[in-house]
Amino acid sequence: MKTRTPPGAEVDSGRRAAMKLAGGGLAVAFLWTAGLGPAVAQMNPRRQPTDEAAAAADGNPPFAPNAFIRIDADGSVRLVMPSAEMGQAIYTGISMMLAEELGVGLDQIKVEHSIPSDALYGIALLGGGQITGGSTSTRGQWQSLREAGAVAREMLIAAAAAQWHVDPASCSVSRATITHVPSGRTLGFGAVAEAAGKLPQPAKVTLKDPKDFTVIGKPLRRVDSPDKVNGGTQFGIDVKVPGMKYAAVRTSPELAGTLGSVDDTKARAMAGVVDVIKLDNAVAVVGEHYWAAYRGLEALDIEWRHGVNEHLDTATLIAALQESSRNGPALIGRKPKGEAAAGGKAVEMTFVTPMLAHAPMEPLNATVHVTPGKCEIWTGTQVPTRAQKEAARICGIPLEAVTVNNQYLGGGFGRRLETDQVEQAVAFAKQVSYPLKVIWSREEDIRHDRVRPLYFDRISATLGDDGKPTSWKHRITSGTVLGRWLPAAMGKDGMDSDAIESAADLPYDMDNVLVEWVRHEMPPGLVVGWWRGVGPTHNLFIVESFIDHLAQTAGKDPLAYRRSLMKAGSRPLGVLNLAAEKIGWGSQPLPARVGRGIAVASPFGSHVCAIVEVEVTAQGEVRLRRAVVAVDVGIAINPSSVQAQVQGGLLFGLSAALFNGITLKDGMIEQSNFHNYRSLRINETPAIEVFTVNSSESPGGLGEVGTAIAAPALANAIFAATSVRLTELPVTRTSLAASAEALKHVADNGTGKGDVA
Amino acid sequence: MVTLRVNGEDRQADVPPDMPLLWVLRDVIGLTGTKFGCGIAQCGACTVHIDGQPIRSCQMPVSAVGNRAVTTIEAIGLTPEGAKVQQAWLAVDVVQCGYCQSGQIMSAAALLARTPNPTDRDIDTAMAGNICRCGTYVRIREAIKQAATGQPQGLQVVVDGSAA
Numbered sequence: 001m002k003t004r005t006p007p008g009a010e011v012d013s014g015r016r017a018a019m020k021l022a023g024g025g026l027a028v029a030f031l032w033t034a035g036l037g038p039a040v041a042q043m044n045p046r047r048q049p050t051d052e053a054a055a056a057a058d059g060n061p062p063f064a065p066n067a068f069i070r071i072d073a074d075g076s077v078r079l080v081m082p083s084a085e086m087g088q089a090i091y092t093g094i095s096m097m098l099a100e101e102l103g104v105g106l107d108q109i110k111v112e113h114s115i116p117s118d119a120l121y122g123i124a125l126l127g128g129g130q131i132t133g134g135s136t137s138t139r140g141q142w143q144s145l146r147e148a149g150a151v152a153r154e155m156l157i158a159a160a161a162a163q164w165h166v167d168p169a170s171c172s173v174s175r176a177t178i179t180h181v182p183s184g185r186t187l188g189f190g191a192v193a194e195a196a197g198k199l200p201q202p203a204k205v206t207l208k209d210p211k212d213f214t215v216i217g218k219p220l221r222r223v224d225s226p227d228k229v230n231g232g233t234q235f236g237i238d239v240k241v242p243g244m245k246y247a248a249v250r251t252s253p254e255l256a257g258t259l260g261s262v263d264d265t266k267a268r269a270m271a272g273v274v275d276v277i278k279l280d281n282a283v284a285v286v287g288e289h290y291w292a293a294y295r296g297l298e299a300l301d302i303e304w305r306h307g308v309n310e311h312l313d314t315a316t317l318i319a320a321l322q323e324s325s326r327n328g329p330a331l332i333g334r335k336p337k338g339e340a341a342a343g344g345k346a347v348e349m350t351f352v353t354p355m356l357a358h359a360p361m362e363p364l365n366a367t368v369h370v371t372p373g374k375c376e377i378w379t380g381t382q383v384p385t386r387a388q389k390e391a392a393r394i395c396g397i398p399l400e401a402v403t404v405n406n407q408y409l410g411g412g413f414g415r416r417l418e419t420d421q422v423e424q425a426v427a428f429a430k431q432v433s434y435p436l437k438v439i440w441s442r443e444e445d446i447r448h449d450r451v452r453p454l455y456f457d458r459i460s461a462t463l464g465d466d467g468k469p470t471s472w473k474h475r476i477t478s479g480t481v482l483g484r485w486l487p488a489a490m491g492k493d494g495m496d497s498d499a500i501e502s503a504a505d506l507p508y509d510m511d512n513v514l515v516e517w518v519r520h521e522m523p524p525g526l527v528v529g530w531w532r533g534v535g536p537t538h539n540l541f542i543v544e545s546f547i548d549h550l551a552q553t554a555g556k557d558p559l560a561y562r563r564s565l566m567k568a569g570s571r572p573l574g575v576l577n578l579a580a581e582k583i584g585w586g587s588q589p590l591p592a593r594v595g596r597g598i599a600v601a602s603p604f605g606s607h608v609c610a611i612v613e614v615e616v617t618a619q620g621e622v623r624l625r626r627a628v629v630a631v632d633v634g635i636a637i638n639p640s641s642v643q644a645q646v647q648g649g650l651l652f653g654l655s656a657a658l659f660n661g662i663t664l665k666d667g668m669i670e671q672s673n674f675h676n677y678r679s680l681r682i683n684e685t686p687a688i689e690v691f692t693v694n695s696s697e698s699p700g701g702l703g704e705v706g707t708a709i710a711a712p713a714l715a716n717a718i719f720a721a722t723s724v725r726l727t728e729l730p731v732t733r734t735s736l737a738a739s740a741e742a743l744k745h746v747a748d749n750g751t752g753k754g755d756v757a
Numbered sequence: 758m759v760t761l762r763v764n765g766e767d768r769q770a771d772v773p774p775d776m777p778l779l780w781v782l783r784d785v786i787g788l789t790g791t792k793f794g795c796g797i798a799q800c801g802a803c804t805v806h807i808d809g810q811p812i813r814s815c816q817m818p819v820s821a822v823g824n825r826a827v828t829t830i831e832a833i834g835l836t837p838e839g840a841k842v843q844q845a846w847l848a849v850d851v852v853q854c855g856y857c858q859s860g861q862i863m864s865a866a867a868l869l870a871r872t873p874n875p876t877d878r879d880i881d882t883a884m885a886g887n888i889c890r891c892g893t894y895v896r897i898r899e900a901i902k903q904a905a906t907g908q909p910q911g912l913q914v915v916v917d918g919s920a921a
Contacts, residue, residue: 086854087852087854107917220914221914224852225847225852228852229843230831231788231791232831234789235855289772289784290780290783361854361889408854408855411890442796643912647895652891655892674795679800679890682889683882685894687895
C-alpha cells in the first residue's frame with residue numbers, strides 16, 4: 001500500500017484505475033477499502049455523466065472539465081471542494097493540489113462547497129463515501145486532484161494552441177495565463193474557456209516533476225483566512241433563510257430515555273415563542289429568535305421516562321469491560337511469529353482510558369426546510385451524503401429531493417461524522433411549514449455526544465537478559481465505532497481495524513507480538529463515535545506508556561531503549577532522532593519535578609515523535625513547559641498547515657489527557673459545559689516547536705497525528721518528573737502530589753473525574 | 758424597543774430587556790460574526806467591545822448596554838488596534854476552523870489598546886478567557902506580538918503561489 005510519485009509521471013485514464021492507493025505502508029489502518037472489495041468507486045479527474053448536476057449547481061460555467069474545476073468566461077477560477085473544511089486547512093491543500101497542475105496561484109482562485117455526491121467526491125480509502133475523516137483527505141486525493149488539474153490545463157492549452165495554430169507542446173501555463181513560448185503571445189483562461197469546454201478530454205496527462213512545483217511545498221496562506229478574521233465566514237449556525245424560526249431542544253438526559261408528558265402552558269404564553277414540538281425522546285421550543293426559544297424551553301415542565309439505563313454508571317461500565325477482557329472471545333489482530341524464548345522477566349500493566357466528548361466550538365446545529373416532497377438542509381457536516389440519505393429516509397422522499405448545502409464547520413473532530421443531530425432537526429422541521437434552525441446548547445452537545453469509546457487494556461511483555469522484549473501481548477477491550485458506522489468494513493472474522501490501529505503496527509522490530517481485540521457491546525443509547533485520532537489516540541497511550549515502562553524496568557534510557565528496538569534507517573527512527581536532537585535529550589540535568597517524555601509512532605500513514613516537558617508542582621498540578629514534535633508526512637504540501645495541524649492536534653490531545661473524561665451517573669452524562677469539561681487555555685499552553693523531515697514520499701495523513709501522540713508523551717513526562725506511572729486518564733492531580741500535606745492545597749480543576757481534594 | 762449603537766450605527770430592536778446582547782446581534786440585527794459557544798461566559802467566542810472594553814455578550818442583558826458603543830468583529834478593523842491584529846492574524850495565519858477567532862481578535866485588540874507592548878504574561882492573562890478547541894494558541898501569541906511590534910514572529914505565510 002505504498003505509492004511513490006515518479007518524477008514527471010505520465011498517467012492515463014485506464015492505468016490509474018489499477019494504481020494502488022497512497023497509504024504509507026500500513027499493516028492495518030483507518031483504510032477500509034480492503035474490507036469492501038473492488039467495487040469501490042474512485043474520484044475521477046475527468047468529466048463524468050453525473051457531473052451535470054454538479055456543473056449546473058455551479059451555474060454551468062463554459063469550462064467544467066471535471067467535478068472540481070470551473071472556469072467562467074471572465075476568467076474566474078472556481079475550485080469545488082470534495083472534502084469539508086473544519087479547520088484542518090484541507091480547502092487550502094486541495095486548492096494547492098489542483099492549482100499546481102492547473103497553473104494558477106492561490107490568490108487567483110475561489111473555493112466552493114460541493115454538492116453531496118459519493119459518485120463524484122467519494123474517498124476510496126473510506127469505502128467510496130464522501131467523508132472527511134481518518135486523516136484521509138490529502139493522501140486519498142493526492143493523485144486524483146493533481147490529475148484533475150492537469151486534465152484542465154491540457155484542454156486549456158489545446159484551445160489556445162488551436163486558436164494560434166501552434167503546437168500545444170510549445171505553450172506553457174502560469175498564473176491562469178497560457179503563453180506561446182516562441183512568440184510570447186498570451187491568452188487568459190477566460191478567453192479560451194468556452195473553446196476548451198468543447199474539446200475532447202485528454203486520455204493521458206503528465207504530472208509535474210516535484211522539483212518543478214511552484215505551489216506545493218510553499219507555506220501559503222489558507223484560502224479561508226481573510227473571512228475568518230473579519231467575521232465574514234458563514235458557519236452552519238450563521239445561515240439565514242427567509243422566514244426561518246429558531247428551535248432550542250432538549251433530549252432525554254438519561255441516555256435512551258424517552259419523553260413523557262410536557263406542560264408547555266407557561267412557554268406558550270411567552271413573547272416570541274412560536275411553537276412547542278415533540279419527538280419520542282426530545283422536545284423543542286420554536287421562537288422568533290434563539291433566546292425566545294431557549295427561555296421557552298427553560299419554562300417547560302417536562303416529565304422524562306426511564307429506559308434501560310436508569311441505573312447505569314461509569315464503574316459498572318468499566319467492570320463490564322474488565323469482565324469481557326477476561327472472558328473474551330478475543331479476535332486476533334496480529335499473530336506472533338515463532339516461539340518466545342523461555343524465561344525472562346515478566347511485566348504486565350492494565351489501563352483504563354475514558355470516554356471523551358468532542359465539544360467543537362460551534363455547537364451542533366442544522367437549518368432544515370421541509371416542503372411537500374422536498375427537504376433542504378443547511379449544516380456543516382463531514383458526511384454530506386449521509387445527511388442527505390437520512391433526511392430522505394425520515395421524510396420518505398427520494399434522495400434527489402433532498403438538498404444539502406454544506407457550510408464551513410466550526411470544528412469537527414469526528415463529531416460531525418455523525419448525522420444524529422441533522423436527523424433530529426429534520427424530524428422536528430417535518431412538523432412545521434417554515435424553515436427551522438435547530439441549535440443545541442453546549443449542555444445538549446456534551447450530554448448527547450457520541451463519545452470516544454471507553455477502553456480497558458491488558459498489556460504484558462517478557463524481557464530478555466538484554467532488557468528487550470522477547471514477547472509482547474496486548475488485549476484491547478472496547479465497543480466498536482466501525483461496527484456501527486460502517487459494518488461492511490469490519491473484517492470477515494469481525495475484527496475492527498480501527499480498534500487495533502497503532503497497536504498491531506508497531507514501529508519496533510519485534511517478532512513475538514500478539515494483539516487481540518475483544519468486542520464489548522455498550523448499552524443501548526451509549527453510542528460511541530469517531531474522536532480525533534480514533535484508534536491510534538487510545539492505543540498509543542497504552543503502547544508508548546508501556547514501552548517507557550519496559551525501558552524503566554530494564555534500567556535503560558527511554559530514548560536509547562526505543563532506538564535499540566527500531567530498524568536502522570526506518571522513518572519512525574528518523575523522527576525519533578530528530579525530536580531528540582532538537583530538544584537536546586540528555587544534554588543537561590532538569591530541575592526537580594521536571595521531566596521529559598517521549599512518544600513515537602506511525603499513525604495515519606505518517607510518522608511522528610513528540611517529546612513533552614512538564615513540571616509537576618508539589619500539589620500535583622501539571623504545567624506544560626515545552627514540546628518538540630518531529631513529523632515525517634511525506635511531501636509536505638503546505639509547511640504552514642503541517643506546523644499548525646501538529647501544534648493544534650497536540651494541544652487537543654494534551655487537553656483531553658489532562659482534563660477530560662465523560663462519566664455517567666443514573667444513565668446520564670455528568671459533564672455539561674466548559675466549566676466541568678475543561679479545555680486547555682492559552683495560559684496553560686507550552687511553546688511547541690515542530691520539525692519536518694524532508695521527504696519525497698507520497699503525503700501521509702496529518703489532521704490526527706498530533707492528537708494521537710500527545711497523551712503518552714505527557715504521561716511519560718509526568719513519570720519522569722514524579723515516578724508516577726499513569727494507567728488511567730485524565731491525569732488525576734491527587735495521585736501526583738508530593739505529599740499528603742501538599743494535597744490539602746489541591747483545588748478543583750474541573751476535570752471529568754471529580755478530582756477534588 | 759431598545760436602541761443600540763452598534764459599529765457606529767443606531768439599531769432598534771424589539772426584544773425583551775433580559776435578552777443577551779449576543780442573540781440581539783446575531784438573530785435580530787443579523788451580525789453573525791459574534792459567536793455562541795457556551796452561553797455561560799466560559800469560552801469567549803461571544804466577545805464584543807462596549808466602549809472599548811471586551812465583554813462576554815452571552816451574559817450581557819441588552820438593557821444593560823444603554824447608550825454605550827458596541828463594537829463587533831465586523832467593525833473592529835476600523836480601529837487601529839483591530840486592523841493591526843487582523844493583519845498579524847493573516848501574516849502568521851492563525852485561524853483553523855475559525856469559529857472562536859472573532860472572540861480571540863476582539864480580546865487581542867482590547868489588550869493592545871490598553872497595553873501596546875504586552876509581555877507573554879500579559880498575553881496569557883488577557884487571552885485566557887478565550888477557548889480555541891483547534892489549539893491555535895501558539896500562533897495567537899505570535900500574532901499579538903507581531904501586531905504590537907510590527908516585527909515578524911513565527912512562520913510568515915505567503916499568498917501568491919507562483920511568486921512564492
